[in-house]
Each structure stands twice: as structure tokens, then as C-alpha cells.
Amino acid sequence: MSKTKTGSNAQFTSAGKGLTVVNNRCYAYSGSITSTDSTTPITFLNYTTGKTVQRHVFQMYDETILTHQRIIQIKINGVKILQSNYDSTDSAFHTQEYIVMIPPLSDVEVLANINGGNYAMYITMTGEVYG
16 A cells, blocks of 8 residues: 655645655645643654655644643654654754655654643654655
8 A cells, every 4th residue: 555646746635644755855744633641652644655765854843832741753664763852941842853864665654742731733744855
């Protein structure tokens, strides 16, 4: 089952966990997912890349300014390659970008959560396709 849309006719129709590739660009938008008041991360994006190397830029957003603990985690082929924990006392968290080179034919999963409440959260990914 393919989780990737490709080609110049690919259109954004809704947010979801999948990847869309258009020429040499790619993107994925989780849409609004409610945090579960836990340090256990939940899946926001989950997709498989094609036969090319890709450079992905991930950003996490949420709808609270409270000082609750946040977590973001990125996995490639089930291996955790990045994890960040912080609270909103760090003003840079809303502009933090996580830049990751993704090998061909990789399963990518991006997880996040907020410990301290149930708030809307979002993960965005924009990227480039090489080759």
C-alpha cells in the first residue's frame, strides 16, 4: 500500500499522515491532533519515501502557551534518530526546524505530545527530492 502521491497533478486535498511528492518537492501536514496529556509520543506523520534521497524540514506547533512539557520524536525505519523535549518558556520552540536527510525507500514516522493537557498540535514537513 503506497502512502505517497507523486506527479505534477498531485493536489492538496486534506491533512493526514501521508507524504505528497510534486516534481522535486515534497510535503506532509498532520492537521490538528489532540495531545493526550502524556510524555508518550503519538504518531502525527507516517509515510514511506520513494527511490530518491530527500531532505525534510519538520516543524511542530501547538495551541497553548502554557509551560507544559512537549516532546517531538523522529524515526527512520523504526530507529529513533531525533528526540527533543522542552516547554514554552523557551521562546524558540515555535520556530524550531528539524532538518533530516532521508535515505531512499525509508519509513518515516514523526511523533509528538504535550504532558500537561489536551491541546491541538500540528506537525508540518516540507522538503526537497534529489535524483
